[in-house]
Amino acid sequence: MHVLVLGGTTEARALAESLHGRGERVTTSLAGRVAAPRLPGGEVRIGGFGGTEGLAAWLREHRVDVLVDATHPFAGTISFHAAHAADLARVPLLALRRPGWVPVAGDxxxxxxxxxxxxxxxxxxxxxxxxxxxxxxxxxxxxxxxxxxxxxxxxxxxxxxxxxxxxxxxxxxxxxxxxxxxxxxxxxxxxxxxxxxxxxxxxxxxxxxxxxxxxxxxRRPPVPEGVPTASTAQEALAWVTGPASGR
CATH class of the missing domain: 3.40.50.720 (NAD(P)-binding Rossmann-like Domain)
Structure with a gap:
């Protein structure tokens, strides 16, 4: 299995480490906005794909079985590009998004x-x-x-x-x-x-x-609707390696 993780978050690194530790092939894609990012296990690529079509072509060329969007909640349009590219390449997509903060008494x-x-x-x-x-x-x-x-x-x-x-x-x-x-x-x-x-x-x-x-x-920007979502790296790992991914 080859998993492409659109990363840049703590959860993305944890998921990549877990997949790598299981012997799965995992590639983490980083946008390149941080000069010295913390690199996870597995393969790493840095830089954009050239939009939706470029990402879809990369998924096909590298025989990606599962795409995980684990980008920062404020990464902009990449989540919409991922959803469209996954449709074009017919690759299962999971969004790994940690929950937002909730105010408590005194805030x-x-x-x-x-x-x-x-x-x-x-x-x-x-x-x-x-x-x-x-x-x-x-x-x-x-x-x-x-x-x-x-x-x-x-x-x-x-x-x-x-x-x-x-x-x-x-x-x-x-x-x-x-x-x-x-x-x-x-x-x-x-x-x-x-x-x-x-x-x-x-x-x-x-x-x-x-x-x-x-x-x-x-507040967080809008995200694509209808995409399966996990809130932790553990939930994402279970989805990617289990029957839920539909592989």
Whole structure:
């Protein structure tokens, strides 16, 4: 069996490691947006496919038996490309998507639909912003010259970006004590995050709740309908290696 995993997430790496450990052929495809990604076991390819038709051709050429879309919840249009390509190549498709975060008592969440809407909401919520949406999309906040930003990302961001900004290069998982210290040490009074889900970056939400800070949460973009979905790597492994995949 040859499984192509559209990766870039913790769940994608875990699934690839499990398949590789079972002796299955697995190829993980990474977009190449991170300079030094964490590589899973098995084969790895980096870069795009050239759209839907290119992905479908790759599936046929490399005799892929199962396609798993385990991309980041905010990866954009790749999930729609995967659904269309799987139809064209007649390859079973599974979406591996970790659940989004859910507010609990004490949270002061302000949901928005885009980074642009997040930028619009900020001036009324705080002056010192902890921006944890990654290095992509900082142009949405570049006009907010009255606010100060602490930007955390894996790789250095490129302009345009906010003029008053400090960059913290780091990658999860993060600890609750570390997030508490970060908020207090930089006098942060508002947090901005995407609803990425997962435990690796969720401590910031707990730290913000404890500090009574407002949190601007960017909702996830739409995904293709009718695609079988798993919420964990273990569920995905059972689907891929079991009768559910329809192989």
């Amino acid at each position: 002061d969440w302000h949901p928005v639909d885009s980074l642009a809407q997040a930028a619009e909401a900020l001036p009324a919520l705080g002056r010192r912003v902890f921006l944890t949406t990654g290095r992509m999309g900082l142009s949405s906040f570049a006009h907010l010259d009255d606010l100060w930003f602490l930007v955390r990302s894996v790789d250095p961001p490129q302009p345009p970006h906010p003029p008053r900004m400090r960059v913290l290069l780091d990658r999860g998982p993060f600890t609750l004590d570390g997030e508490r210290s970060l908020l207090a040490g930089h006098a942060v009074d508002v947090l901005v995050t995407k609803d990425s889900g997962g435990a690796a970056t969720s401590p910031k939400l707990t730290a913000a709740r404890e500090a009574g800070l407002p949190v601007v949460v960017v």
